[in-house]
Amino acid sequence: MTNKTIDGWRSPVLNKEMPIVRYGDFGMPLLFFPTAAADYLEYERFRLIEAIQPYIDGGLINAFSIDSINKDAWLNEQVVPEERAYRQYLYDRYVIEEVVPYIRTACQTPDIRIVTTGASFGAYHAMNEALKHPTVFSGCIAMSGCFDIRKSCDGYHDENVYFNNPIEYIPRLEDPEILDALRRSRLTIVSGQGDYEHPDNSKEMAAVLEAKGIPVNLDLWGEDIPHDWPSWNKMLQHYIPLYFA
Numbered sequence: 020m021t022n023k024t025i026d027g028w029r030s031p032v033l034n035k036e037m038p039i040v041r042y043g044d045f046g047m048p049l050l051f052f053p054t055a056a057a058d059y060l061e062y063e064r065f066r067l068i069e070a071i072q073p074y075i076d077g078g079l080i081n082a083f084s085i086d087s088i089n090k091d092a093w094l095n096e097q098v099v100p101e102e103r104a105y106r107q108y109l110y111d112r113y114v115i116e117e118v119v120p121y122i123r124t125a126c127q128t129p130d131i132r133i134v135t136t137g138a139s140f141g142a143y144h145a146m147n148e149a150l151k152h153p154t155v156f157s158g159c160i161a162m163s164g165c166f167d168i169r170k171s172c173d174g175y176h177d178e179n180v181y182f183n184n185p186i187e188y189i190p191r192l193e194d195p196e197i198l199d200a201l202r203r204s205r206l207t208i209v210s211g212q213g214d215y216e217h218p219d220n221s222k223e224m225a226a227v228l229e230a231k232g233i234p235v236n237l238d239l240w241g242e243d244i245p246h247d248w249p250s251w252n253k254m255l256q257h258y259i260p261l262y263f264a
Contacts, residue, residue, distance in 0.1 A: 021075045032113045042082040043075035049082050052137035052144035056090035070252040079263050093171040100175030108179040132157035138251040158205030166224040207236040211244025
């Protein structure tokens with residue numbers, strides 16, 4: 020295993036313990052968002068970190084992974100949709116106000132921009148953060164995602180849903196500074212077309228970005244590529260050298 024450091028703190032924004040793991044010591048930062056209700060070590064357990072270890076050990080990337088809050092928010096049927104959306108709002112604040120400064124301190128570069136990545140539900144978070152904060156994040160590798168969070172809202176809608184739903188807020192985005200930053204970002208949406216994959220979700224997100232003049236690489240792999248970890252391992256191994264070399 021590559022050099023690994025586990026850290027964490029009680030998040031003032033979320034009011035809960037939030038761990039973070041760092042793989043490697045040098046390189047450009049890559050921030051992982053886990054799938055569904057998973058945790059910060061998921062990508063290690065499913066051997067994706069092992070798959071990209073040569074890029075970490077070679078100093079090309081410095082990988083960071085954080086916990087999801089989906090089990091407290093979008094996947095928590097014990098709270099009303101309004102509260103789920105509010106917890107997503109808080110998660111976005113946690114990423115920007117706590118995780119980003121931590122990564123920049125670890126990289127010893129106060130203004131370094133970060134690439135986000137994630138698979139399945141993690142792809143939503145990775146894309147949402149990259150699109151909302153393009154002066155912080157330089158790009159995204161979103162694998163097998165769905166980018167319309169309204170499917171988890173039981174028909175409820177408010178500003179916390181809207182401002183965390185890329186399918187909605189991108190078409191109405193008019194801020195020239197944000198649009199300019201997005202048009203200079205590097206965005207990849209990649210999906211298989213095999214078992215349990217839903218490539219139409221990827222096509223929909225790419226179409227929304229393209230309609231706004233935001234360049235995006237939509238990469239649909241074959242019908243032999245299912246919604247599963249071996250696929251995501253291959254996808255990330257393919258894209259890391261393209262993004263960071």
